């Protein structure tokens with residue numbers, strides 16, 4: 156199953172990232188003007204199309220494609236999907252637009268972070284013609300029809316080019332990576348603090364801003380819906396601060412990334428009450444540790 160209905164008009168699409176379920180999600184909002192929020196990796200685009208088919212929406216029905224930010228697990232498949240969606244227009248934060256039009260620099264920086272082998276598995280994003288993209292600044296709203304409006308809000312911190320999307324009326328919030336990673340099988344939250352542009356105080360400010368919109372449900376890309384809204388927000392903010400503190404100590408002691416990541420893995424395992432972590436969770440921990448170290452080096 157690729158699509159799960161999470162509310163009257165919203166479906167969670169499992170993109171089966173690298174073949175693994177329950178790690179990278181996208182959301183489809185049905186209605187007169189269907190919107191796809193997030194797209195998964197370029198290599199997952201067929202899973203997205205299968206999920207879409209399960210919801211009964213044709214690719215040619217999709218009117219809006221909204222990659223919440225340019226990271227490969229969110230926008231990677233956007234270009235390929237648009238090839239199948241002739242009536243869709245892309246909405247993205249204005250800082251994201253140049254990377255969607257020309258992903259060269261994004262691919263270079265992602266290759267530095269994840270390595271060549273992983274990049275091949277993730278797939279290379281296809282450029283999107285500028286004429287199909289509408290830039291979003293601080294805030295913009297979109298009429299999805301039948302009384303549902305989506306408000307796109309700039310949500311920096313995880314990345315400067317990120318937006319979160321509120322579905323007004325239902326008070327569901329598509330968080331993007333403004334909240335931590337909550338894998339269904341792991342009872343711990345992992346902060347989302349990747350390189351190259353994680354910024355701790357901006358992320359904490361974004362969490363406070365989103366919390367003020369009082370959503371009743373969070374639609375989280377990694378992974379699924381959460382109704383313990385305050386806990387997810389508060390725990391994310393708390394862990395961003397404590398991870399930055401801990402990694403800073405290790406960084407000052409000149410520990411390597413591998414050593415620091417192992418230490419943070421132990422924290423997550425203790426938190427979750429487990430003896431080992433699945434590989435996708437280990438990659439998340441390592442990427443977040445790397446992002447904090449990168450931030451510390453940039454600001455040293």
Ligand SMILES: [Zn+2]
Nearest residue numbers: 226228332376
């Ligand atoms: Zn992500």
